[in-house]
Amino acid sequence: MAMGEFTAAPMAREAAPRGEIEDRRSIGAALFRAVPYVLLGAVSIFMLFPFVWMVSTALRPAGHQSELTLIPQPYLAFENFARAWTYPHTLFNQYAINSLVIAVVSTVLAVALNSLAGFAFAKYKFPGRTVLFYLVLATLMVPFQITMIPTYVTVAKLGLINNYWGVILPGTASAFGIFLVRQFMQSIPDELLDAARIDGCSEFGIFARIIVPLSGTVLAVLAILTFLYRWNDYLLPLLVLNRQQMFTLPIGITNFIGEYQAEWSLVMAASLISIVPTVALFVFFQRYFVSGIAMTGMKG
């Protein structure tokens, strides 16, 4: 894959002016042109309504739960967020801290380790490279749902139950991350590395001072996708963390619903707080999400 594809494929702005070659005469054509907007409008409503309903429910005052108005009546209960955060018998603040620590440490570790391995696979020839690379790719075929039992047993044997590391370590080595980084770094010319070697740069120095600065985009993609995946992850934390003080947000939120079945306003307020970081990341760094998909999706 050439470097150009990274910038071209995901971002190509306007598509071919295909429609303009043909018609443009009749009213029928004008109607035909309106069809996509109508369909996309309908899809947008379908996509957005659950979010709207989430906000609406989160702002519904206690005692008015069953009133299904879009705008909560009789007032907007912003205090629900504070109530969710400080609700008795839940440790929302602690859940948020746990989620943040696990997501941030996992992301830093994954970016560092996956990029080193991706670099090695992209830029060194060494005996066993092909075999090792296929071994890494093979792990893509083994999702966590398959290995959850033995992975749980391993984590337990290592004494990492109810420990941040018990969640962080099993997901750190990522075939996806290594593959992503490798694809990108293959396009960096070897001459750059050789020039640095002649200047007396160590191999790690080449990685740190030449490769990393050139790979900003792919590392950002990897960091964002890893953070998102870790922040949202449910199954691994569910198995490894069973003390309430250690819960992450997704687990803590489901705990809300078990104990306070009726308080949907609080469940939605808590859920809303938990999705704010990911939605914000997405809105601000949108192009990285799209190029992340393009980079892996177009591997062909």
Next chain:
Amino acid sequence: MATLSVALPRRGRWRRLRQRDIVPYIFIAPNLILFGVFVLGPVAFSFGMSFTNWDGLGPATFTGLRNYAKLLNDDLFATAVRNTAVYSFGTVLPMMAIALGLAMMLNAGIRGRKFFRVVVYLPVVISWVAGSLIWRLMFLHPDGIINAILGNFGIEPQLWTGDPALALPAIMWMSFWKSLGFFTVIYLAGLQTIPPTIHEAGVIDGANRWQLFWRITLPLLQPTTLFALVIGIIGSFEVFVPVLLMTNGGPGYASMVMVMAIYRSAFVTHEMGYASAMALVLFLAMFAISWLQFRFIGREVEY
């Protein structure tokens, strides 16, 4: 320095060569160790455990193929397999078709495409937990918003997640909402690799829209379709969170899926050996389906 520079080149080159030989292994080592400890080792361990009656605590006794024999006669597992298949094909295929349609509309120089792209992708970035809870709330009986909206059209309130016939469709509906954007963006990326000149040539040769789509767009998208299908089917076999949070596999076992069955056997009833056998069957199913797809769709794809 001047005195040293005479002696260094040879030794320096030797050391540099050595360094370049060893360094890649050092760079890969942390990942390989983690893969070994948390993926490959566990897979081997799991394979071994599937031939025992291990309960997770006590000693394991070798029981041969008894777990696999039990699987064949396990109604719950049969239901889980059937539901997983229904869920998988019932969500992935319609989702891919609609995603392709959306991507083509977005790719056709439409106004506001950036906005639509954000909107359609928004559910992808939130957690399955939050998504499942939103839909559980909306599907509530009798006074959820979905029943309220349908009530306006004279439709009786439904039990949805509490109705054996509607529980699985409700989960599928939620998954469709959650993942549609992912496939749309994949197709959008695929469409953008097709040079517009090919379509222009088709138009000059007198092809209509229908022919352009079937003869040009779709064949050129084959690698994208293959990728989306493999990712989609494998991902759908992994479904767990929405089932756990929306129906808990119920009512009865009406929405039981494979990962849920594995989870229950392993962590609720503590039949680790039996659950390992289920996991192995799930893995083989994923592997077989991916292989078939590469064999029959990937055949004509040029890489």
